Amino acid sequence: MRITRMLGMFAAVALLGSCNDKTVSGIPSGLEVYTATLNGANEAPTPVTTTATGHAVVTVMGNLVSWKVDIDAAIDSMTAGHIHRHAADSAAGGVQVPFTVAASGVGFTGTAAIGSATVADSIVLLMRAGRSYVNIHTKKNPGGEIRGNLIKQ
Numbered sequence: 001m002r003i004t005r006m007l008g009m010f011a012a013v014a015l016l017g018s019c020n021d022k023t024v025s026g027i028p029s030g031l032e033v034y035t036a037t038l039n040g041a042n043e044a045p046t047p048v049t050t051t052a053t054g055h056a057v058v059t060v061m062g063n064l065v066s067w068k069v070d071i072d073a074a075i076d077s078m079t080a081g082h083i084h085r086h087a088a089d090s091a092a093g094g095v096q097v098p099f100t101v102a103a104s105g106v107g108f109t110g111t112a113a114i115g116s117a118t119v120a121d122s123i124v125l126l127m128r129a130g131r132s133y134v135n136i137h138t139k140k141n142p143g144g145e146i147r148g149n150l151i152k153q
Helices: 002-019 121-128
Strands: 031-039 053-061 064-075 076-083 095-098 108-118 132-138 146-148
Touching: 031 121, 031 132, 053 121, 053 132, 053 146, 064 076, 064 121, 064 132, 076 108, 076 121, 095 121, 121 132
Parallel strands: none
Antiparallel strands: 031 053, 031 146, 053 064, 064 108, 076 095, 076 132, 132 146
């Protein structure tokens, strides 16, 4: 049901974009798109050695934040995923948007998290300021196994 609702939201955004003359590169006016490349080398303060990699796409429309996180190489036993805020020293920051992890098996590859949430203005401002990242946690690396900064497209 959640995936159906998410797909419906994306379809609604696409429809809004097709009806709106104020689009740039096919992106509806008011829709912000952020992406992150996830890997163990991005973990801070200590990089993690892992073959797992991933890609996150996060969209913002007003205060509705939607995400899709795909894992491109095998990851073992995901426990959580989040959008975090950067701490002042670029170390681990606080969780801003928790994800519901879609799958967490041994050697998992595929869509790890998909969903949406209405968030506070402060979270959207952190994303716009380049002060947020996506982190996927596992049993082996509870502080995070793969991480990537969210970059506005």
